[in-house]
Amino acid sequence: MDCLRVAGRQTSSRDMTLYTTLSPCLMCAGSIVQFAIPRVVVGEAQNFLGNLDFLADRGVEVILADDPSASL
Numbered sequence: 001m002d003c004l005r006v007a008g009r010q011t012s013s014r015d016m017t018l019y020t021t022l023s024p025c026l027m028c029a030g031s032i033v034q035f036a037i038p039r040v041v042v043g044e045a046q047n048f049l050g051n052l053d054f055l056a057d058r059g060v061e062v063i064l065a066d067d068p069s070a071s072l
Contacts, residue, residue, distance in 0.1 A: 004031045013037045023050025033058045043067045 003018060010016070013035050021043040024032060029051040032040060039061040045052060052062050 004028065004035065017041060019043075022048045023052055024055070026051050026054065029054050032060060039063065041065060043069075 016037050017039040018032060018037050019041045020028075023042050023045040024040065025048075032055060037060065040055060041063045042050070042052065043065050044067055045064055052064070056062050
């Protein structure tokens with residue numbers, strides 16, 4: 001939530017990439033869409049599936065790193 005709060009203070013999020021260890025929950029995914037953050041890199045989506053389809057359906061580029069160290 002901290003990074004989204006700071007992102008909201010920027011004049012534009014057109015060139016931003018949000019990095020997250022786990023897949024974003026629906027509240028965070030909605031904020032990503034609202035702030036028009038175009039790209040999200042997710043460390044892993046096994047422990048928490050999150051809402052990657054929600055993001056992708058709204059034009060957000062979702063990159064799943066599938067990094068095993070993200071679940072530690």
